[in-house]
Structures are given as C-alpha cells and as structure tokens.
Amino acid sequence: MKIQCQKSDLLNGVNIVLKAVPVKSTMPILECLIIEATEQTIKLIANDMELGIETLVKGTIHETGSVALNAKIFSEIIRRLPENDVYITTDHNYMTEIVCEKAKFSISGRSGEEFPYLPNIEKDNPVVLSQFTLKEVIRQTVFSISDNESNKIMTGELFEIKNNELRVISLDGHRISIRKILMKDSYEDRKVIIPGKTLNEISKILSGEVSSLVNIFFTDKHALFEFDDTVVLTRLIEGEYYRIDQMLSSDYETKVTINKKELQNCIERASLLIRETDKKPIILDISNNNFELKINTAIGSMNEEIDITLEGKDIIIGFNPKFLLDALRVIDDETVDIYLINAKAPCFIRNQDQSYIYLILPVNINVTA
Amino acid sequence: MKIQCQKSDLLNGVNIVLKAVPVKSTMPILECLIIEATEQTIKLIANDMELGIETLVKGTIHETGSVALNAKIFSEIIRRLPENDVYITTDHNYMTEIVCEKAKFSISGRSGEEFPYLPNIEKDNPVVLSQFTLKEVIRQTVFSISDNESNKIMTGELFEIKNNELRVISLDGHRISIRKILMKDSYEDRKVIIPGKTLNEISKILSGEVSSLVNIFFTDKHALFEFDDTVVLTRLIEGEYYRIDQMLSSDYETKVTINKKELQNCIERASLLIRETDKKPIILDISNNNFELKINTAIGSMNEEIDITLEGKDIIIGFNPKFLLDALRVIDDETVDIYLINAKAPCFIRNQDQSYIYLILPVNINVTA
Known part of the structure; x- marks a missing residue:
C-alpha cells in the first residue's frame, strides 16, 4: 500500500x-x-x-x-x-x-485479517435528521442514563419513532428525561434502545451544523448513522424499555414560573456546601408567594430567595440538587415552569408543548428542617 | 467584624x-x-x-x-x-x-489565635526587579530543580547577587540551568537558596508586567517579595549550594547553529516513540555537515535531518530528549548554538553573552547503533 x-x-x-x-x-x-x-x-x-x-x-x-x-x-x-x-x-x-x-x-503494522470489519447493513428508508438536532437531543437527554451496567436497559436511550415524531427518553431510576422532535417526513413506528456510551461518542463526531443531514438506518441489532464521509454503526440494547407514559401525569397542585439562569446559579452556589460524604438535599420552600431555596450541611447553611410567579398551593419539597442542575443546564429557555403535586411526588419541568419533560423524584425531608 | x-x-x-x-x-x-x-x-x-x-x-x-x-x-x-x-x-x-x-x-469560622502569622521582616535595601523579569527567570530555570526531597538543596534555586548582576541557577544532577540578569543598581554580594516550590507559586501570582516592580528583601532565613498589594514570604533552604563554575568550560570541539523551533518540533515528534518502560535516548549524528536526529525504540524508529551551520568535528552523541526539550522550550531565540566536546561530556546550549547557559549531560549510547 x-x-x-x-x-x-x-x-x-x-x-x-x-x-x-x-x-x-x-x-x-x-x-x-x-x-x-x-x-x-x-x-x-x-x-x-x-x-x-x-x-x-x-x-x-x-x-x-x-x-x-x-x-x-x-x-x-x-x-x-x-x-x-x-x-x-x-x-x-x-x-x-x-x-x-x-x-x-x-x-x-499487521495484517487486518483478524479485524472485525463492519457488517453490511441494508440501507433503505433512512430516518433523516439534521446534525444539529441529533447532537442537541443527545446532549439534552444522555446525562440521565444510568452507568450501572447491571441494568443494561437503563444504560441506553429509547429512540421512539411514531409518524413524524421522534421521542428520545433516558432514565436512571431517580429521574426521566424526554425530548420530542417533529420530523419533516412520516416514518413507520419503531422503538430501539441505543447505548448511551455510543451516543456520547457519536455526538462528539457530529459537526452540529443545521444544514448537514444524518441518515439513520435501523436493523434488529444495529443502528447506522451516515453523515459527511463517515458511517457509524452501533449495536442496539436488546429488551423492552420501561413504560413511562403512565408516570407522566399532567395534574399539579403548584406551578412555579421562574428565571432559569437565576435558579441554576442559586443551586450551583448551594451545591458548594455539599460533600461526597454528606449528601444533603436542597429544599424548595414555597409559601406566601415567596420562593426560598435552603440547604443545611455540616459545612454551613445557605438560603436565597428568588422571584417567581406562583399558581396553586404552598409546598416544601427537597431534591438532590445535581438532578435539578442537570435538567436546567440543558434547557435553553429563559424561564421554566416547574409543576409540583406534593412532597412525595415527582416534579416536572416541562414547557407548554411538552417538547421537553424532565421528571425528578424528590428526596424525603424532615419538614420541620 | x-x-x-x-x-x-x-x-x-x-x-x-x-x-x-x-x-x-x-x-x-x-x-x-x-x-x-x-x-x-x-x-x-x-x-x-x-x-x-x-x-x-x-x-x-x-x-x-x-x-x-x-x-x-x-x-x-x-x-x-x-x-x-x-x-x-x-x-x-x-x-x-x-x-x-x-x-x-x-x-x-474560628479565632486566628493558633494561626502562624508572618514574622516581621526588616525592610531595607531591597533588590528591585520588574515583575516580568522575575516571572520569566523562574519559568526559564525552575524546570530543572530536583523533586527528590532527600537532597534538599537540589529542590531549590540559587539566587546569586554580585554587583549589578543576578544569577539564577537550578540543577538536578543531570543538567544545570543558568540565567543571568543585569540590574539597574549595584547590590552587596549575596547567595540564597529559595525553594523551587515557592518560586512556582510566586510566579503564578506575579502579573508579569514590565512596568510593575518587585522589591525583594533577604534575611538569614527568609526572602520577602513585595509587589502590588501583596507580600510573599518564603523560607530559605539552608546549606551551601554546589560549586558549578568549574563545570562551565568554554572549550568545544563542535558548534552547531540550528533553528530552535525546528529542532524542538523534531524532538517532540521523536518523543512519541518513547514509553515509560523504554527510555531510549535521542541520537544526534553530526557528520559531513549533516545533522540527523535518530531514535529507535520498541514502538518503531524515526529519523529526521535538519539544516545546520557546523563548526568543528563530527560527533555522535545521545541525550534524554526531555532534557533537550525542557531547555529549548524556555529559549526565545530563533536560532540556538549547541556546543559539544565529545560523546561523554556535557553539551552546552548558550548564547553569545551567556545570559543563558543550559548544560545537559549525555546518555551513553552504543556508537554502532
């Protein structure tokens, strides 16, 4: 050669x-x-x-x-x-x-005899997305896969195609991330679980341009991504994904509309007081039209008020601050709506048309804290 | 408070x-x-x-x-x-x-009772340098201190002041780095050994501006650096520094003048073939007005020719490539002069007025290699 x-x-x-x-x-x-x-x-x-x-x-x-x-x-x-x-x-x-x-x-060097070359995949009926969209949707969901290999399905993301809609879902037992994407064309129904690790690698290769397209082909065992001069083939995870639709209630008792950046900065500050060995929750205390974030750890305490628009009942609820942060960091809207039911029920951060839904389970707190 | x-x-x-x-x-x-x-x-x-x-x-x-x-x-x-x-x-x-x-x-918080406040240092007769000069001279020498704490003196740098000249020296047993700085004023003779670790920290705080000054005060046990709104006090290392002047011969058998950047790039490439477990030297083969760099390791081999101006005898000599690189990286000149005596004697990289001298010991090589 x-x-x-x-x-x-x-x-x-x-x-x-x-x-x-x-x-x-x-x-x-x-x-x-x-x-x-x-x-x-x-x-x-x-x-x-x-x-x-x-x-x-x-x-x-x-x-x-x-x-x-x-x-x-x-x-x-x-x-x-x-x-x-x-x-x-x-x-x-x-x-x-x-x-x-x-x-x-x-x-x-050596001969390529023993090398596992990529199998031939029949390329018909591609699902077509822009590189930008695919890269974004991976970023906006992949953080909430589980890294615990003992539950293989949780280490992947569900790509669910129905008519002209792609829904991407990841969950790790404490939270669920969902993004919906409207596509130009209609496709036959399909559900596949793609390993999160390979999605992470694919997203690093994608240029992220709006004008470049990705063709995605599916087989029973593989998904193949074709873009620019590159072909990426990933194995699929076998098995049936969790039925999450029954968890997605639209009922709520409290709706908080809040500046996203302010909330994110505040939780980041509060997280400073957390150490590995002392995982204290952050407490959202909503009363009298007032929104207060509080945390109390071995290192010290912190509280901060943020302006909100409130609809519904007062509530005190605790969360793992990391889970709130992970979701807020991938939302690009200036304000977000947080929907709450009670201190034991999950909260939902979602927009009007539900193109994103982030469900996060609360942490038990001593309400007198 | x-x-x-x-x-x-x-x-x-x-x-x-x-x-x-x-x-x-x-x-x-x-x-x-x-x-x-x-x-x-x-x-x-x-x-x-x-x-x-x-x-x-x-x-x-x-x-x-x-x-x-x-x-x-x-x-x-x-x-x-x-x-x-x-x-x-x-x-x-x-x-x-x-x-x-x-x-x-x-x-x-707690009371500062047990805190070791800085001792009072009498501030007279400061040695005055620009922040730029001090920061540069640390960068240009501190890489060749030893990190072996069993020989304390080698972990520091000698600051030697004589008349209106400051000489900064570091060595680790394989190489010596020397920088000379002419100062505006004359000072009384003084020799102190400053811990390399503290010099590294000081250089991070220095703004590096040419127009801002640093006042340096010495006592028997301490050096005090005063600049901007900051005072830095460092302990000195006790003991007598090595007599290096007898090692600084000006004799040579071979003088090579070479483009610094080309030499540096070439050695960086050659270093790719070196692994922790296989420390092979880089070989400089100078013959017939030709300058060839060669390396041969378990991973592979590499050779490259570079244009030089040669004065004197042919020679084949081997070096630890890291030592050559460390010196070349802190020299700002476009071309450098390398002075060689024989395959067992140190090489010198130095400029005309000897404001910098980098002495590096060679590595034994099998000349038939």
Missing part, C-alpha cells in the same frame, strides 16, 4: 475513528485502526464491537492495500507531523513508513 | 493567598485563611509554614476584627457569588455570614 494525504485531512479522519478504539482491550487487534486503500478511496476503520466507525480520507492512492496500525501511536505521530503531504507506505511484512517533509517514522 | 467588598476584589485576593494554603495538613488551622479588618485595611493571610502570603483587599470596614475560615470552602463560595457587593459579618462565636444580593451563606 502506498498513499499520500494532507496531514490535516488524515488527522481529521483519525480523530473520528479514534472514538471507536477502546483504551485497553484483551484483543490487541481492536486497539488498531485499519487503513484501506482501494482504487477509488482511502478508508479508515475502527471497531470496539459496540461501536464501529468508517470514514473516508481524501488523498492519492499510489498502490492499493491495507494495514492495521496501533491507533494510539499512529494518531500521535500524525498529530505531530508538519502541515504538509504525508506519505504512508507498507511493505509485504506490514512494516509501515510514514514520511512528511524530512521526518521519517517506521512502525510495525 | 463586618466588612463589605466587591466580589471581584475579594476573589482576586482570595486567589492570591490560596497559593499558600496546603491541600491537606495535619494542622487544620493551616487550611484556613485569615481575614483581618483593622481601621485602615482589610488583609487576607495564609501560611503553609514554607510560604506565607498577605494581600490587601479594597473595601469598607464597618467593624474591625478577624476570623479564620476554611480557605477552600470560603473561596468556592466567593467564586460563585453574583458580581456585586459582598458583606461578611462575624459574631463573637466566629459564626460567619456571607451575604451577596439575596444569597446568604452561614459557615463556622
């Missing part, structure tokens, strides 16, 4: 496939990336068995062929080369020479 | 004294900072027994007094307050209230 690429193009491609290289694996071949040069294209491939990525790199193919190279070493070398043409040449023993200007590296 | 300060002024002061707060100490009082409000000034103080810092904060004193507060908690609270006036009030039990807009924190 002998190819020639611009350093920046090559580095860009390497950075994309690196997302599918495991830091450490019992199968050394997985720590490699494949360079595959055919008559037409130069392709980089990596696969950690959960997530597989292929991306095309512009360049000149002087001789077709392929080689597997340790991804970490190869990427570090490319990163440090001067901004110029890079020549990669492999001999019959997979000894690989990387030359750029006067710098000449030799590293040993 | 009751004081009122702008949040930004207070935060600035807190960030300065934080440099003298130990992360963890067996004496809890050292993890505190002192707020001391007299009729005239508000002063923040911290001291880890090696390094002590006092700094003044602008503000209004409503009631004089002082309090010791956990520095980490206090700094985190101040950092998160809105940009507005902060009121700090302490009662007779040292319960401290911090109020800013509608946010109200209460944390418990």
Whole structure:
C-alpha cells in the first residue's frame, strides 16, 4: 500500500475513528485502526464491537492495500507531523513508513485479517435528521442514563419513532428525561434502545451544523448513522424499555414560573456546601408567594430567595440538587415552569408543548428542617 | 467584624493567598485563611509554614476584627457569588455570614489565635526587579530543580547577587540551568537558596508586567517579595549550594547553529516513540555537515535531518530528549548554538553573552547503533 494525504485531512479522519478504539482491550487487534486503500478511496476503520466507525480520507492512492496500525501511536505521530503531504507506505511484512517533509517514522503494522470489519447493513428508508438536532437531543437527554451496567436497559436511550415524531427518553431510576422532535417526513413506528456510551461518542463526531443531514438506518441489532464521509454503526440494547407514559401525569397542585439562569446559579452556589460524604438535599420552600431555596450541611447553611410567579398551593419539597442542575443546564429557555403535586411526588419541568419533560423524584425531608 | 467588598476584589485576593494554603495538613488551622479588618485595611493571610502570603483587599470596614475560615470552602463560595457587593459579618462565636444580593451563606469560622502569622521582616535595601523579569527567570530555570526531597538543596534555586548582576541557577544532577540578569543598581554580594516550590507559586501570582516592580528583601532565613498589594514570604533552604563554575568550560570541539523551533518540533515528534518502560535516548549524528536526529525504540524508529551551520568535528552523541526539550522550550531565540566536546561530556546550549547557559549531560549510547 502506498498513499499520500494532507496531514490535516488524515488527522481529521483519525480523530473520528479514534472514538471507536477502546483504551485497553484483551484483543490487541481492536486497539488498531485499519487503513484501506482501494482504487477509488482511502478508508479508515475502527471497531470496539459496540461501536464501529468508517470514514473516508481524501488523498492519492499510489498502490492499493491495507494495514492495521496501533491507533494510539499512529494518531500521535500524525498529530505531530508538519502541515504538509504525508506519505504512508507498507511493505509485504506490514512494516509501515510514514514520511512528511524530512521526518521519517517506521512502525510495525499487521495484517487486518483478524479485524472485525463492519457488517453490511441494508440501507433503505433512512430516518433523516439534521446534525444539529441529533447532537442537541443527545446532549439534552444522555446525562440521565444510568452507568450501572447491571441494568443494561437503563444504560441506553429509547429512540421512539411514531409518524413524524421522534421521542428520545433516558432514565436512571431517580429521574426521566424526554425530548420530542417533529420530523419533516412520516416514518413507520419503531422503538430501539441505543447505548448511551455510543451516543456520547457519536455526538462528539457530529459537526452540529443545521444544514448537514444524518441518515439513520435501523436493523434488529444495529443502528447506522451516515453523515459527511463517515458511517457509524452501533449495536442496539436488546429488551423492552420501561413504560413511562403512565408516570407522566399532567395534574399539579403548584406551578412555579421562574428565571432559569437565576435558579441554576442559586443551586450551583448551594451545591458548594455539599460533600461526597454528606449528601444533603436542597429544599424548595414555597409559601406566601415567596420562593426560598435552603440547604443545611455540616459545612454551613445557605438560603436565597428568588422571584417567581406562583399558581396553586404552598409546598416544601427537597431534591438532590445535581438532578435539578442537570435538567436546567440543558434547557435553553429563559424561564421554566416547574409543576409540583406534593412532597412525595415527582416534579416536572416541562414547557407548554411538552417538547421537553424532565421528571425528578424528590428526596424525603424532615419538614420541620 | 463586618466588612463589605466587591466580589471581584475579594476573589482576586482570595486567589492570591490560596497559593499558600496546603491541600491537606495535619494542622487544620493551616487550611484556613485569615481575614483581618483593622481601621485602615482589610488583609487576607495564609501560611503553609514554607510560604506565607498577605494581600490587601479594597473595601469598607464597618467593624474591625478577624476570623479564620476554611480557605477552600470560603473561596468556592466567593467564586460563585453574583458580581456585586459582598458583606461578611462575624459574631463573637466566629459564626460567619456571607451575604451577596439575596444569597446568604452561614459557615463556622474560628479565632486566628493558633494561626502562624508572618514574622516581621526588616525592610531595607531591597533588590528591585520588574515583575516580568522575575516571572520569566523562574519559568526559564525552575524546570530543572530536583523533586527528590532527600537532597534538599537540589529542590531549590540559587539566587546569586554580585554587583549589578543576578544569577539564577537550578540543577538536578543531570543538567544545570543558568540565567543571568543585569540590574539597574549595584547590590552587596549575596547567595540564597529559595525553594523551587515557592518560586512556582510566586510566579503564578506575579502579573508579569514590565512596568510593575518587585522589591525583594533577604534575611538569614527568609526572602520577602513585595509587589502590588501583596507580600510573599518564603523560607530559605539552608546549606551551601554546589560549586558549578568549574563545570562551565568554554572549550568545544563542535558548534552547531540550528533553528530552535525546528529542532524542538523534531524532538517532540521523536518523543512519541518513547514509553515509560523504554527510555531510549535521542541520537544526534553530526557528520559531513549533516545533522540527523535518530531514535529507535520498541514502538518503531524515526529519523529526521535538519539544516545546520557546523563548526568543528563530527560527533555522535545521545541525550534524554526531555532534557533537550525542557531547555529549548524556555529559549526565545530563533536560532540556538549547541556546543559539544565529545560523546561523554556535557553539551552546552548558550548564547553569545551567556545570559543563558543550559548544560545537559549525555546518555551513553552504543556508537554502532
């Protein structure tokens, strides 16, 4: 194999496939990336068995062929080369020479025989989203997956497609995050659970541009994301997702309308008094049209009043401040509505058309606190 | 005590004294900072027994007094307050209230009785430098102190004043860094060893402005740095520093003049092939007016030629690439001169007027490599 690429193009491609290289694996071949040069294209491939990525790199193919190279070493070398043409040449023993200007590296590669290439996926009826929308919806929900591998389903997100609506749901037993997206076209009904970890990696590769599209294809076992010159394949999580609709009551006894940024800043300040070993809740005390946040820990106490518009009953309720913060941080609205029922029932942060719903369970508090 | 300060002024002061707060100490009082409000000034103080810092904060004193507060908690609270006036009030039990807009924190403080306040230092005959010069000279030398506490003297830097010249020296057994600074005035001869760790902290506080001055006062046990509204006191290291002048030969057999940035980039690339467990030297092969850098490790090999101007004999010599890089990174010249004697003798990177000298010991290499 002998190819020639611009350093920046090559580095860009390497950075994309690196997302599918495991830091450490019992199968050394997985720590490699494949360079595959055919008559037409130069392709980089990596696969950690959960997530597989292929991306095309512009360049000149002087001789077709392929080689597997340790991804970490190869990427570090490319990163440090001067901004110029890079020549990669492999001999019959997979000894690989990387030359750029006067710098000449030799590293040993290996054949890609044992490498788990990506399976062929039939590409029809794609679900189409903009890169921006997909990247955003991942950011706005992925924080509330569970990282406890013993409950596999909670480590993924439900992508539920019905007519022209996509609903993305994540939950971890303490809270549920839901985002709804209207799509241009109608699609057949479909429900898949995508691993949160792979969604995180995909969102890092997405450019986030409004004008670039992502085609998503589904099979029984996989979802395939196709955008720019890149293909990302992820395994799906098998099993049935939780039925959450029965938890989404619209009833409420108290509705608080509040400036989002003010509330977020206040909870961030209050969180300073929390230490790992002393997980105290933050208390929302709503009475006489007054909204007061309070916290009391071994380090000290804090309270702060915030202006609100109140509808309904007074209430005192406690929350894990992190859960409130996680939700507030991904809401872009200037004001948010918080719906409460009683001190033992979940609160809902949602907007009018329910394009987002964040459900958070309260923490038991001593009401006299 | 009751004081009122702008949040930004207070935060600035807190960030300065934080440099003298130990992360963890067996004496809890050292993890505190002192707020001391007299009729005239508000002063923040911290001291880890090696390094002590006092700094003044602008503000209004409503009631004089002082309090010791956990520095980490206090700094985190101040950092998160809105940009507005902060009121700090302490009662007779040292319960401290911090109020800013509608946010109200209460944390418990303690009396400063046990706190090791900074000793009084007689301030006469200061050595005067610009903040820029002091900050630069620390950066340009402090990397080659030793972090091995068993040889205390190597963990410090020699500040040697003679007439109107300051010489700063650090060494770690493998290399020596020397910077010379011409000063405006003449001073009496003096040699002190300042702990490298405290120099690092001081350099973080220095603004680095050319127009602001630092007054440095010395006693037998301490050096005191006075600048802006801040006083930094550091203990000196006792003992006699190494006699290095006999090691600074001006003889050479080979002189290489080379583009600094090119050499640095090349060594950085070569370093990619080095792993913790496999510390191979970088080899400089100078022959027939050709300068070639080579490295050969378990990961692979690399070589690169760089244009030079050569004076003298051919030579093959090996170095720890990190030591070359450390020196090159703090030299601002476009080209550097490297002086070599033989493969077992140190190399010198120095400029014409010897305002900098970096001596680096070579590594034994198999010349047939």
